Amino acid sequence: MATFSLLPGSVALITLTNPPVNALSAAVRAGIVQAVQRSVEDPKVKSVVICGQNGRFCGGADIREFAGPMSGPPLVPLIHAIEALDKPVVAAIEGLALGGGLELALGCHYRIAHTTALLGLPEVTLGLLPAAGGTQRLPRLAGLPAALDLITTGRHISGTEALELGIVDQVTDGSALDIALEFAKSIVGRPLNTRRLSTLPCRCPTDIDNLLDRFMVQVRQRARGALAPVACVGALRAAATLPYAQGLRKERELMDTLFNSGQARALQYAFFSQRVVGKWTLPSGARWDNTTSRTISTAAVIGLGTMGRGIAVALALAGMSVVAVETQEKQLSEARQMVPAMLQREAGRRGLDTAPGVISFCSSLQDVSEVELVIEAVFEDMALKLQLFRQLSAVCKPDTLLCSNTSGLDIDQLAAATQRPGLVVGMHFFAPAHIMKLLEVVCGTRSSPETVATVMQLGKRMGKVSVAVGNCPGFVGNRMLKPYTEQANFLLEEGAMPEQVDKVLEEFGFPMGVFRMSDLSGLDVGWRIRKAAGLTGPGVEPTRTRQGRRYSPLPDQMCEAGRLGQKTGRGWYQYDGPGGRVARSDPWVQTFLDAYRARHNLAARVIAAEEILERCLYSLINEGFKILQDGMAAGPEDIDAIYVFGYGWPRHRGGPMFHAGQVGLARVLEKLEHYQQLHPDVAPMKPSMLLRRLVAAGSPPIQKWRELIHRERVHSQL
Numbered sequence: 001m002a003t004f005s006l007l008p009g010s011v012a013l014i015t016l017t018n019p020p021v022n023a024l025s026a027a028v029r030a031g032i033v034q035a036v037q038r039s040v041e042d043p044k045v046k047s048v049v050i051c052g053q054n055g056r057f058c059g060g061a062d063i064r065e066f067a068g069p070m071s072g073p074p075l076v077p078l079i080h081a082i083e084a085l086d087k088p089v090v091a092a093i094e095g096l097a098l099g100g101g102l103e104l105a106l107g108c109h110y111r112i113a114h115t116t117a118l119l120g121l122p123e124v125t126l127g128l129l130p131a132a133g134g135t136q137r138l139p140r141l142a143g144l145p146a147a148l149d150l151i152t153t154g155r156h157i158s159g160t161e162a163l164e165l166g167i168v169d170q171v172t173d174g175s176a177l178d179i180a181l182e183f184a185k186s187i188v189g190r191p192l193n194t195r196r197l198s199t200l201p202c203r204c205p206t207d208i209d210n211l212l213d214r215f216m217v218q219v220r221q222r223a224r225g226a227l228a229p230v231a232c233v234g235a236l237r238a239a240a241t242l243p244y245a246q247g248l249r250k251e252r253e254l255m256d257t258l259f260n261s262g263q264a265r266a267l268q269y270a271f272f273s274q275r276v277v278g279k280w281t282l283p284s285g286a287r288w289d290n291t292t293s294r295t296i297s298t299a300a301v302i303g304l305g306t307m308g309r310g311i312a313v314a315l316a317l318a319g320m321s322v323v324a325v326e327t328q329e330k331q332l333s334e335a336r337q338m339v340p341a342m343l344q345r346e347a348g349r350r351g352l353d354t355a356p357g358v359i360s361f362c363s364s365l366q367d368v369s370e371v372e373l374v375i376e377a378v379f380e381d382m383a384l385k386l387q388l389f390r391q392l393s394a395v396c397k398p399d400t401l402l403c404s405n406t407s408g409l410d411i412d413q414l415a416a417a418t419q420r421p422g423l424v425v426g427m428h429f430f431a432p433a434h435i436m437k438l439l440e441v442v443c444g445t446r447s448s449p450e451t452v453a454t455v456m457q458l459g460k461r462m463g464k465v466s467v468a469v470g471n472c473p474g475f476v477g478n479r480m481l482k483p484y485t486e487q488a489n490f491l492l493e494e495g496a497m498p499e500q501v502d503k504v505l506e507e508f509g510f511p512m513g514v515f516r517m518s519d520l521s522g523l524d525v526g527w528r529i530r531k532a533a534g535l536t537g538p539g540v541e542p543t544r545t546r547q548g549r550r551y552s553p554l555p556d557q558m559c560e561a562g563r564l565g566q567k568t569g570r571g572w573y574q575y576d577g578p579g580g581r582v583a584r585s586d587p588w589v590q591t592f593l594d595a596y597r598a599r600h601n602l603a604a605r606v607i608a609a610e611e612i613l614e615r616c617l618y619s620l621i622n623e624g625f626k627i628l629q630d631g632m633a634a635g636p637e638d639i640d641a642i643y644v645f646g647y648g649w650p651r652h653r654g655g656p657m658f659h660a661g662q663v664g665l666a667r668v669l670e671k672l673e674h675y676q677q678l679h680p681d682v683a684p685m686k687p688s689m690l691l692r693r694l695v696a697a698g699s700p701p702i703q704k705w706r707e708l709i710h711r712e713r714v715h716s717q718l
């Protein structure tokens with residue numbers, strides 16, 4: 001809805017009212033059309049101000065409307081009508097003007113914004129492009145280079161930066177609406193022809209083609225198969241080379257290629273998934289909106305290795321007072337050096353002069369007795385962590401929350417080592433912890449709802465996408481990664497090469513294939529876990545089965561050969577020395593694999609890219625269905641948010657579970673059955689019961705799975 005009010009001084013005020021972000025739903029668009037019409041017809045109206053209710057101008061088109069047939073007045077002619085008015089129209093931008101919201105403001109003759117307002121055209125993050133004239137008006141106002149940057153990245157800028165770019169005419173730290181109302185009165189009768197952006201020439205540097213060609217190369221590299229960024233450059237090329245009307249037609253054409261695309265649906269699903277996971281529920285029925293959380297202001301981090309240092313910085317950036325504890329003198333002094341610089345650097349990157357929180361360093365656990373929350377990030381060893389939890393349980397105040405950054409060890413076992421199992425929970429960060437958005441909140445069977453609520457709230461304050469998951473080996477992310485990496489190793493046994501497998505996964509959209517990722521994180525990480533599990537090590541025969549399941553000793557033998565990845569300069573690839581980053585094929589690996597296959601009488605065969613992709617992804621997806629079946633994740637959105645924000649799953653493919661829905665559950669099931677027949681000793685290929693049930697139920701849309709799974713669980717059919 002949009003309200004019209006005539007204010008003293010002959011200013012018409014049009015207010016968008018559609019909480020929480022005044023999105024341009026059909027009703028809001030209809031309201032604006034009526035209000036503009038009244039402004040035209042009413043002779044008492046001398047100028048117009050458009051603003052948004054609740055201090056938020058407009059969050060753009062209503063994304064929820066994209067799923068169905070579009071209705072109501074279209075946005076493009078609506079904005080043209082505003083631009084064509086012969087009475088000045090001023091946009092009062094408070095809070096945010098994004099997407100269609102900024103396009104609406106670009107149709108106004110003047111824009112006044114609050115210094116901290118968020119402005120931008122983020123349509124590309126939804127698999128779309130600014131289709132209400134944004135690709136044509138923005139370069140005419142801010143110039144082609146700025147428009148290329150803002151539209152192909154979708155990044156948000158502040159009111160202050162928007163002023164620097166010439167997108168807004170004034171900024172204020174006070175009320176943008178009050179300024180706009182006064183300004184609107186002062187400009188009655190001023191000529192408007194130079195304020196109608198669609199009539200102005202595009203502001204371009206001389207060598208347009210060179211700029212656009214160079215930009216297109218960068219965008220294609222960054223896009224990794226995403227369609228929308230490339231289409232955005234196409235629309236901006238039209239803005240730079242065609243008259244406005246033709247450019248607008250081109251914008252429409254390109255939008256039509258994107259609007260119903262699988263990628264657009266995937267990105268809009270990812271947008272809503274990120275919000276659905278915040279609405280957590282526990283098997284006990286406790287929920288995000290019926291459980292109180294504690295506000296935490298003091299915390300401690302135990303263990304200042306790579307993860308601990310990042311976690312301390314992430315907490316301080318959220319305004320916390322942090323006690324950073326490390327018993328190893330060398331590691332403590334290194335942390336004293338590195339952490340303050342990391343904190344300042346990250347604060348600067350977020351536009352902060354100084355970090356809102358503080359970090360103090362010490363080597364004694366006694367110094368954490370007064371904090372409200374402790375996160376341990378010590379070496380991934382159960383005995384060590386159990387001992388630490390016993391100590392913390394004795395040292396800390398009775399209501400202090402004890403959290404573990406373990407990436408897969410049993411939270412219930414840690415809780416049982418304390419006098420406060422209800423206050424124990426997993427907080428699984430991803431490296432680098434102050435950058436990566438994902439936080440897996442691992443709920444033990446005795447973690448209290450208040451503890452979960454408090455940690456989920458803290459995750460939000462840290463700017464994380466926090467996902468509540470159940471306590472099982474590897475939790476969600478790592479549990480699904482296991483069959484994925486196993487399949488990749490099996491494919492090497494059968495004839496593939498690391499480069500070949502990585503190429504397929506990177507063409508799918510992953511920033512790094514499984515073998516390059518393994519070299520980056522270090523092959524010894526998995527080796528240590530496999531040794532601890534008795535799967536390899538002294539006295540364990542390097543055969544290809546373990547506990548009746550197929551097992552590939554390939555990565556163990558790589559480690560035994562000292563090839564731990566980037567850290568040793570040799571892994572599945574070779575690097576320019578230890579710590580090298582650029583991966584190059586290594587003939588040694590070919591020889592090693594040939595010898596391995598000969599030793600195990602394996603005949604190498606040519607493996608198609610399709611088989612590589614299906615075996616790696618479908619084994620991972622199948623494990624996802626088992627996780628939903630076991631109740632370790634509440635819905636597919638949880639799994640997909642984990643993979644998009646923590647494991648590099650390409651956002652324009654929505655996530656593993658969404659991808660399964662797009663491919664077709666029946667096809668995924670058929671393929672799993674096919675590969676299981678070929679590899680009966682590979683248990684992760686055995687289709688999960690839930691997948692079978694969903695296919696039997698006619699493969700309902702993914703938005704229905706969460707409710708279906710819940711219903712089946714209630715009727716204990718799962």
Ligand SMILES: C[C@H](O)[C@H](C)C(=O)SCCNC(=O)CCNC(=O)[C@H](O)C(C)(C)COP(=O)([O-])OP(=O)([O-])OC[C@H]1O[C@@H](n2cnc3c(N)ncnc32)[C@H](O)[C@@H]1OP(=O)([O-])[O-]
Nearest residue numbers: 021023059060061062063064098099100122130131132275
């Ligand atoms: C023609 C034109 O060219 C094209 C085609 C377009 O215009 S395409 C659209 C372009 N616009 C966007 O890309 C902006 C998308 N939104 C955001 O980036 C953020 O929301 C935000 C604005 C920065 C606020 O963040 P927040 O952290 O304060 O709250 P929130 O939890 O995120 O959001 C609060 C609630 O509002 C819902 N919501 C937010 N923006 C929405 C939108 N544009 N449409 C529908 N719902 C929206 C959101 O799902 C959540 O719902 P629920 O979970 O409570 O039920």
